[in-house]
Amino acid sequence: MTNTDIPLHAWSVADLAAGIRSRDVSSVEVMRAHLDRIEEHNDALNAMVAMLPESAALAAAEEADRAVARGY
16 A cells, blocks of 8 residues: 655655556656656756656656556
């Protein structure tokens, strides 16, 4: 079971997968949470040196949500 008191960026991979499968959260919500976190901290950390454009990352998340809706 997922803990909605914890921000999505801090969920474990297993909890994220379970939350997406159960539709407690969407792939888009997870992607947005992580993109926001990167935006918030990357200037100081410089951990992300190359990324997909935000629009492409969100489009991939939308496709993942459609796959979940189809039962994949």
